[in-house]
Amino acid sequence: MNSSEVESSPAMARSFFLLYSLSRRRVSDSLRSLFFIPTALALTTSLFILFYISSTSNIFTSHLHHRNSRLHFLQNPIGVSLKTHANQPQSSLDFDSPVSDLGHTADHAGAAKPSPSSNGRGVEDENVFHDRDIFKEDYIKMNTTFKIFVYPHQRSDPFANVLLPVDFEPEGNYASESFFKKSLNNSHFITKDPSIADLFFLPFSIARLRHDPRIGIDGIQDFIKEYVFNISHKYPYWNRTGGADHFYVSCHSIGRVAINKADEVKRNAIQVVCSSSYFQSAYVPHKDASLPQIWPRIEDDPRNITSSQRKKLAFFAGSINSPVREKLLKTWQNNTQIYVHSGRLNTSYEASLLDSKFCFHVKGYAVNTARIGDALYHGCVPVIIANHYDLPFADILNWKSFSIIIATLDIPSLQRILNGISNDEYAKLQSNVLDVRKHFRWHSVPIDYDAFYMVMYELWLRRSSIRVPLS
């Protein structure tokens, strides 16, 4: 798999170059007499080679497919239309045992849809995946073969608090970072043998560095520079790829500048970050990956969540710390359907999330906040107003099937857009919200298809790199 892909691309390039230089030589030799024959021959041969490669290699099929999905997503940032994919093959839903919990389970769909449809078939045409079959197939491959080497550190290391997984249950706004490391430590992806590792994990915690009085915000950049210097001198792995098969994870937006003094980390390593804005030069969507920002909560009964009476059309609460939020507040502050609160609520935040059909996620200082996770958790359909946000798992999930994505420019049209969504369409969106909830949950010991496994899948998609053997 991995290695054959890596090898096939340089080999291809080499053969094309050979062909090209060959045909050039022949043309100059016999320019006067037979101009056409060699050129035509070369052309035909290259066409045959191209045909052969495209029909045998899967680098043009499954992987291109993922890119297409992403492209499709990026090209339609204002996804307010709710198309039903009526032509979708029904068979994509009838899949077998190991991944059966991936789909629309009967009680979810039954609870979500007020119309008669108890067997979960009511949502069959609104797939939350770009392609569930490809995801399923790749996931199993990933799950059985993917290996991660974590740079080892002792408990006695003065920075053990920063480098080792935390021994408590992570909480708060940036819990995703700690949860990832804890889940990874407790997963079967770990290998102690670097020679079989696909990727290498740089285990420093940006959040913990930030709060460590020895480092602090001002010291993070130097710490990371020194850390990379240390591992690139102690081990041979960094130098083989310039860090391209290495990754780090950060949820706080300070992670964006934390690597400013470690240029190779920024340029080559895979950055798994919550503040995944493709407007930022430090973030490259096909190289880096988006980490969902999730405020951890105890699992709730989804039936309770859908049966709640949602009296408000839409809701937002938070500090008005960005032009986008200012615009939202200015436009809708006196509206009777759309509730926009500046600052903390008097009433419970949870009650408002349960009381509204749509819940706003609006860009603040950065594109990311925990609000998407909050909305999904409470069965509220997220309305995302954060231009350039590379949404978590966008390679896998079709965000338009469970959220409304709106450009900042369209804030004045919010009421018309949201009122234009019929009850049936809303029921589908909400049912899909319940289906994707499991992908936005962390567990200290990870379980299939949770946030940890989804991030692993995103890493697996980005894993191939060419290693230069060092003699």
Ligand SMILES: *[C@@H]1O[C@H](CO)[C@@H](O)[C@H](O)[C@H]1NC(C)=O
């Ligand atoms: C993934 O691997 C783990 C550990 O081997 C296993 O428990 C789990 O069932 C696997 N998941 C799937 C979908 O195959």
Ligand SMILES: *[C@@H]1O[C@H](CO)[C@@H](O)[C@H](O)[C@H]1NC(C)=O
């Ligand atoms: C990390 O994994 C090791 C080995 O499986 C285990 O002994 C340790 O308790 C784990 N640490 C945490 C914080 O979960």
Ligand SMILES: *[C@@H]1O[C@H](CO)[C@@H](O)[C@H](O)[C@H]1NC(C)=O
């Ligand atoms: C780098 O290595 C030196 C020497 O072992 C150590 O004192 C220092 O704490 C290390 N720095 C980091 C950031 O890991």
Ligand SMILES: *[C@@H]1O[C@H](CO)[C@@H](O)[C@H](O)[C@H]1NC(C)=O
């Ligand atoms: C990696 O490269 C750096 C800079 O070229 C060099 O100083 C270092 O010794 C190399 N590391 C190893 C393990 O060879």
Ligand SMILES: *[C@@H]1O[C@H](CO)[C@@H](O)[C@H](O)[C@H]1NC(C)=O
């Ligand atoms: C369901 O919601 C009601 C209030 O609407 C609450 O009293 C009850 O505890 C909830 N049940 C569960 C299982 O959360």
Ligand SMILES: *[C@@H]1O[C@H](CO)[C@@H](O)[C@H](O)[C@H]1NC(C)=O
């Ligand atoms: C909302 O009401 C306040 C106070 O009545 C008023 O000052 C403001 O202009 C109104 N805003 C809009 C957008 O109508």
Ligand SMILES: *[C@@H]1O[C@H](CO)[C@@H](O)[C@H](O)[C@H]1NC(C)=O
């Ligand atoms: C919020 O609380 C303050 C006092 O704590 C009260 O005066 C005000 O009416 C409350 N506002 C709402 C909307 O409940």
